[in-house]
Amino acid sequence: MSIGLGHFVAVSALLFSLGLFCLITRRNAVAILMGIELILNAALLNLAAFSRYLHGQPDGQIFAVFGIVLAAAEAVVALAIVLQLYRAFRTVDTAETTELKG
Amino acid sequence: MNIIQHVANLLIRSVFHADPASWPWTWLVQAVVIGIAAFLAFAFVAIFAGPVSWIERRIAGRIQSRIGPNRVGPQGVLQWLADGVKCWLKEDLVPAAADRPLFLAAPYLVFTGMFGAFVVLPFGAQVVAADLNVGILYLLAITSLVxxxxxxxxxxxNSKWALFGGVRSAAQLVSYEVPSAFSLLCVVLLAGTLSTQGIVAAQGGWPWDWFIFRNPFMFAAFFLYFTAAIAEGNRTPFDLPEAESEIVAGYNIEYSGMRFLFFLFAEWANIWIMAAISAFAFLGGWQIPGIAPEQIAATKGWEFVGWQALSWTIFLVKATFLVFVVIQIRWTLPRLRVDQLMITCWKYLVPLSMLMVLGVLVLLALVPEGGGADTILRGAMVGLGLAVVLVSALRVRRTFRVDREHYREMEGRDLWYPPYRLP
Amino acid sequence: MVPAVPPPVRPNPVRAYFGNIRRAVSSTFEGMTVTMSWLFRRPSTIQYPDRTEKPVREMLPETYRGLLEVDLSRCTACLLCAKTCPLGCISIETCKHPDGAREFQTFDIDNGLCMFCGLCAEACNFDALAHTREFEASVSSAEQLTVRFVDRPGRLVAKAKDLPPRRPRGSILAALIPGFGRRRRRAAPPEPPASPAPAPAAGAEGPENPEGTA
Amino acid sequence: MIPEPVRALLFYLCAGLALAGGCWVAFARNIVHSAFALLATFAGVAGLYAFLSADFLAVVQLMIYVGGVLVLILFALMLTSRIEEARVSNPTIGLVPGAVVLIAVSALLVYACVKEFGGTTDLPPGEPTTAGIGDALLSRYVLPFEVISVLLLAVLLGAVTIAGGRLRKPAPGGKPGKERP
Structure with a gap:
């Protein structure tokens, strides 16, 4: 059987759902970040696949490159915040760091 | 056409009497040939990593006024085999509180990262496992697996020493990737391609065609890259991850037997890989002086094989020379402190390598290739290189002579020990 | 008059920066030339068992405390040594014959326990127990670390009145353990040419080469 | 050149690697394991990029995700959990709604994908796109390219400021701030 666009998009959809699951169920801030990375990967994979199968130009890949750079930037800032969170609360469990709830 | 397809086509024509273009099993034969090539590369790593360890120990001995291993085989050349067999037969211990799957998988991941680099190393005129069009980037990417x-x-x-070693090592690798990438960027700018074979093809056989002597910025970039590569390979003076005086042996302290051997293996192979990258990116790679790659490609039969072998030899000689330099640096410079290590990278190597990229760009715009200014620049740089070699040779001679007089006065014997006894 | 203390000079950061680079380059260069020159120097170490001019044992001082040996022909089985030993590494057993003569059952010295303090040799009144200059004590199993000096049954305990002269040190151990101290010993090789002689033939590069005979 | 079944096999290998890694990330009880499983996901997705003949993207994926993001995540993990808790289990919350969402979303999305795009067929291996990406980045997309570089600089400074600065301890009496020795 031939590998078509549907295969890539299906893989991406599964990755997205796994990332979403991670995002919903995890309490550790770093684990939540991992879920976000999964979702981003799924999205970028979609970009590359659509650009190849439907567009025929590398524009989608350029978007994906931008996306990768943005993901890296986001990870850096998020981890800096996680580090500061740990310093303030001695834990990175999002269920325990609820000061703003009042 | 690269040599793997060449061999595969030859096989299909001679053994199966089929046309490689239309035969349905061409891919299978190619896969088998690729597998054999991968095995040969693996054997090369194994066979090279071993003797390099022996050479290093002999040179280390000589520099420290010792003898070094000389018992197993003539002059100890089989010492590495004995050590390997010993390591292999040892018990493979897993600490009780270790994270078992991670502990077991780590050596192979490190080794994969090292071994993956061999895919794009251009050994000879047509000898490269895969001439990827993103070759240099691939080299940088595959190192991140390490x-x-x-x-x-x-x-x-699950040991604090191992954890310290691992974290230090990772921080060091990530930091030094920046200057090494910038230095390689200079090469990419000059060559106009990311492919490793393309970079070699953009240089020439004679020293004035090498990238290192193209202009002063490239000259500096070579040394910047070499420094960064030594740091990436965790070699002295940047071997913080294995600083035995601080953290007992770093990330590999809990390992024993075959897994420990894999770490060592990766380290030795890495020395060779970084020497090879420096050789092909800056020192002209496999280019044979006086004959263009097209002429080699045009030859047939045994002549073709002969040229290939010559180009391979040239590349290996250059890389091995750089391996020797790396080994000598190890026994020359003391280890840096952690903060000095990071200062060296971020305050010195990174800005300087950025400056080199800028300089190369400016010269690329100002000095047209092949013009008079270009020729003068190259000639001056080759002269500078010769001067460095000459001055260092004279300094070696002077140091030796001064000490020789003292030795003769004290011991009544000559200090001279013929270097052919080395190995 | 006290000379004026010069005000502290803050180094110019730019000069310090480039000075660091210059020093790094020049010191690396200098160091490389020095280590390179060491590649052509004679090693100052000598390879130990077989490349020394004479056996290492013979180069040690007379008072060296090596493995213990006992000359049973001079031993009166007074047990002083066994009692002095802090570790109890000497075990002596004798038995009495009906005719009054005493006979050695065991005289064992456990080299695995011995710490070479020399107290036993000090305590021996008849110069029977003494240290040798033998130091190569490695054996292939732990049992062999115990040296059994009673080589044949019925060896009589010596009387203090008529003692034979002490046998030369080390000869008893050498007789007891075949090949002891002579292992891995080859003839001392000749001195390498003192001047930068032309390269000898390839045959001279074998393992018997005078590597490290300094 | 490579026949269809082998291509399909390669695809399923890469996709399997990515999805197995994703599952491990999502379900692992040990958070360090899930971080290392992220490596498999990234490598699998890089393989899928290579399959789409986006080799530049594949290499960038390896370089930035594995060499950068993953290492950062691991560093953050090792800095925020203590060595004596090496077997720290990954705390979870609301597993049932999570599972419902997982099944519903994945079923819906996969159904939609297969229905909409299932018909497209395989394309022959494309030309390398590295040069095209380079050209486009410095011509059509030069503005986003520059904006991204400014963003990276801002992120660099911001991350250093956030991570390097010392926060004040939360006021006593507040809920958090569990002081551990």
Whole structure:
């Protein structure tokens, strides 16, 4: 059987759902970040696949490159915040760091 | 056409009497040939990593006024085999509280990262496993697997020394990737391609065609890259991850037997890989002086094989010379402190390598290739290189002579020990 | 008059920066030339068992405390040594014959326990127990670390009145353990040419080469 | 050149690697394991990029995700959990709604994908796109390219400021701030 666009998009959809699951169920801030990375990967994979199968130009890949750079930037800032969170609360469990709830 | 397709086509024509273009099993034969090539590369790593360890120990001995291993085989050349067999037969210990899957998987991940680099190394005129069009980037990317492997080993061992070693090693690798990438960027700018074979083809056989002597910025970039590569390979003076005086042996402390051997293996192979990258990116690679790659490609039969072998030899000689330099540096410079290591990278190597990229760009715009200014620049740089070699040779001679007089006065004997006894 | 203390000079950061680079380059260069020159120097170490001019044992001082040996022909089985030993590494057993003569059952010295303090040799009144200059004590199993000096049954305990002269040190151990101290010993090789002689033939590069005979 | 079944096999290998890694990330009880499983996901997705003949993207994926993001995540993990908790289990919350969402979303999305795009067929291996990406980045997309570089600088400074600065301890009496020795 031939590998078509549907295969890539299906893989991406599964990755997205796994990332979403991670995002919903995890309490550790770093684990939540991992879920976000999964979702981003799924999205970028979609970009590359659509650009190849439907567009025929590398524009989608350029978007994906931008996306990768943005993901890296986001990870850096998020981890800096996680580090500061740990310093303030001695834990990175999002269920325990609820000061703003009042 | 690269040599793997060449061999595969030859096989199909001669053994199966089919046309490679239309035969349905061409891919299978190619896969088999690729597999054999991978095995040969693996054997090369194995066979090279061993003797390099022996050479290093002999040179280390000589520099420290010792003898070094000379018992197993003539002059100890088989010492590495004995050590390997010993390591192999040892018990493979897993600490009780270790994170078992991570602990077991880490050496292989590190080794994969090292071994993956061999895919794009251009050994000879047509000898490269895969001439990827993103070759240099691939080299930088595959090294990141090593980082993860080291962190895995450090965490999995459940030992604070291993964890310190792993984290230090990862921080060091990630930091020094920046200057080494910038230095390689200079090469990419000049060559106009990311492919490793393309970079070699953009240079020439004679020293004034090498990238290192193209202009002063490239000259500096070579040394910047070499420094960064030594740091990436965790070699002295940047071997903080294995600083035995601080953290007992770093990330590999809990390992024994075959897994420990894999770490060592990766380290030795890495020396060779970084020497090879420096050789092909800056020192002209396999280019044979006086004959163009097209002429080699045009030859047939045994002449073709002969030229290939010559180009291969040239590349190996250059890389081996750089391996020797790396080994000598190890026994020359003391280890840096952690903060000095990071200062060296971020305050010196990174800005300087950025400056080199800028300089190369400016010269690329101002000095047209092949013009008079270009020729003068190249000639001056070759002269500078010769001067460095000459001055260092004279300094070696002077140091030796001064000490020789003292030795003769004290011991009544000559200090001279013929270097052919080395190995 | 006290000379004025010059005000502290803050180094110019730019000069310090480039000075660091210059020093790094020049010191690396200098160091490389020095280590390179060491590649052509004679090693100052000598390879130990077989490349020394004479056996290492013979180069040690007379008072060296090596493995213990006992000359049973001079031993009166007074047990002083066994009692002095802090570790109890000497075990002596004798038995009495009906005719009054005493006979050695065992005289064992456990080299695995011995710490070479020399107290036993000090305590021996008849110069029977003494240290040798033998130091190569490695054996292939732990049992062999115990040296059994009673080589044949019925060896009589010596009387203090008529003692034979002490046998030369080390000869008893050498007789007891075949090949002891002579292992891995080859003839001392000749001195390498003192001047930068032309390269000898390839045959001279074998393992018997005078590597490290300094 | 490579026949269809082998291509399909390669695809399923890469996709399997990515999805197995994703599952491990999502379900692992040990958070360090899930971080290392992320490596498999990234490598699998890089393989899928290579399959789409986006080799530049594949290499960038390896370089930035594995060499950068993953290492950062691991560093953050090792800095925020203590070595004596090497077997720290990954705390979870609301597993049932999570599972419902997982099944519902994945079923819906996969159904939609297969229905909409299932018909497209395989394309022959494309030309390398590295040069095209380079050209486009410095011509059509030069503005986003520059904006991204400014963003990276801002992120660099911001991350250093956030991570390097010392926060004040939360006021006593507040809920958090569990001081551990």
């Amino acid at each position: 980082v993860v492997g080291l962190l895995m080993a450090g965490w999995g061992s």
